[in-house]
Amino acid sequence: MSTATAAPETTRGLVEITKVRKAFGATEVLKGISLTVEPGGVAVIVGPSGSGKSTLLRTINHLEKVDGGFIAIDGELVGYRVRGNRLHELREKDILKQRTEIGMVFQNFNLFPHLTALENVAEAPVVAQGRSKAEARERGLELLDRVGLKDRAGAYPRQLSGGQQQRVAIARALALDPKILLFDEPTSALDPELVNEVLDVIRELAKSGTTLIIVTHEMGFARDVADTVVFMDQGQIVEQGAPKDIFTNPQEERTRSFFSKVIEPAFNI
């Protein structure tokens, strides 16, 4: 890691989501979500398709505007500024700056196909953080090494397997030294045998002190890495808790019936 991040890792990356509401037209997708993730914590969000998990993640870096409620990172509002008793949306420039502190990894990677792996990783540090090209390249190679792809630095995304592409995407998100990393179903687009290479990289990150918020359907992985498992259904958080509690002893009927569908019997502890 660079020497600039001298401050103890655990003091950065507190995420506070408070009463967040969001509707698309008439359909309410988030119905007052409140969730706190401690600095360096790992929250795994699970829930049926369409329950609003992606939308929630996207509000955290202001890719989606909230209709009500607010999100703060280390006490600083995301996307807004308080003036009087109103929240004014920040200008594009300031929003972009905030986004550099929040990395995001997408289900379908969204790597830039016309740029090589290394160019994908080194682009944002140069244009969003004003680092020098040489510095960004060097750090990019370091990060590709960290995800086990240093020797593929010159390859274009389409020349890489799905698992490799997602690892490049993770390196790209890490290149900005984010306080927080958001993962939206990072392994859902992968062939089963490629899932683990990506999960292993995320497991490593979980130990690094970066706050992680992960949407996934991989329950075994959730049990391993999560501090908190959050179960969402129909735009609400139904239940949350430590993995061992929520998997073995869910309090709500909805949680129980969801787990009974997604967890293979052998997994039930």
Place this chain on the structure above:
Amino acid sequence: MSSAATKVSQSAPEPASAAPGTAEAAAGTAGRVPGPTKPGPRKPATDYADYSLVSAPRPWRWVGTAVVALGLAAVAWSLATNPRWEWDVVGQWFTAQSVVKGLLETLKLTAISGVLGFVLGFILALMRLSASPLLLSVSWTFSWIFRSTPLLVQMLLWYNLGYLYEKISLGIPFTDIRFFEVQTTTLISQFAAAVLGLTLNQAAYSAEIIRGGILSVDQGQLEAAAALGIPAWRRSTRIVLPQAMRAILPTAFNEIIGLVKGTSIVYVLAYSELFYTVQVIYNRTQQVLPLLLVATLWYVVITSVLSVFQYYIERHYSKGAVRTLPLTPLQKARKFFATHAPVRSLR
């Protein structure tokens, strides 16, 4: 190639007629568990590794080639031997000073209106994609008007603008303040009218082409770039446009090649580009066909050069879009002579 190799290693020990059942039976007598994945013991295969590979004969390709070659030869023969083409006259005028001057005018018009047209088209495309209803409808209306009026009419309108508006002035609208004022006829020369007409018309078409290209880029690309904090302008130029170019380029080159010949329409303004020049000459000398041929040959030359550019520019923008870039014709030729020729000579 590889399939041939596998076939060889499988069928080598037995005569070609050996059915899978025979192999299984043999395995059975040897006391092994029969199974498709475990073949029985085999005699060592003949090693074919050093044999040279011969492609399957393709007689119809040769027939086709011969027919087309014959046709081409016939056309060439008639072009060369029919005296009415008057090749000597063509040769005499092909590089004549007046023709070359006309050619340069054509190139100048094409370059200026092509560049301006595409720049304006790009702006119009962005307006069309913007969230502002005003920008959107202005852009739409522009394309609508300029695509629905004949270029010839536009050209004549611009040239006769002085008839509609005697003076053109720059000032603050709805006040009497004027920064400058000129006679329209001094401002709109033949050249200006030609450039205006071609540019605005070109912009209307290229706006649609560029918009189509931008729309063809996956939305996730913009989202990923925004999530990385990449500024909006850079998102367009570095992420979206290079990918849009793949869809834009083939049609854009169509447009530019069309524009090269389209410039000939400015003859209505008596503007001496290539086509007008040639007309002036044949009206004087009465050598109509040979002089039309001179102009045609030059258009062919320009189009050919543009096509080569197109090939390499498209290749540049297909970086990363295909797993491996296809070889260029030059590389192909080199490979052909490096690999093909020796095998031939072995036969």
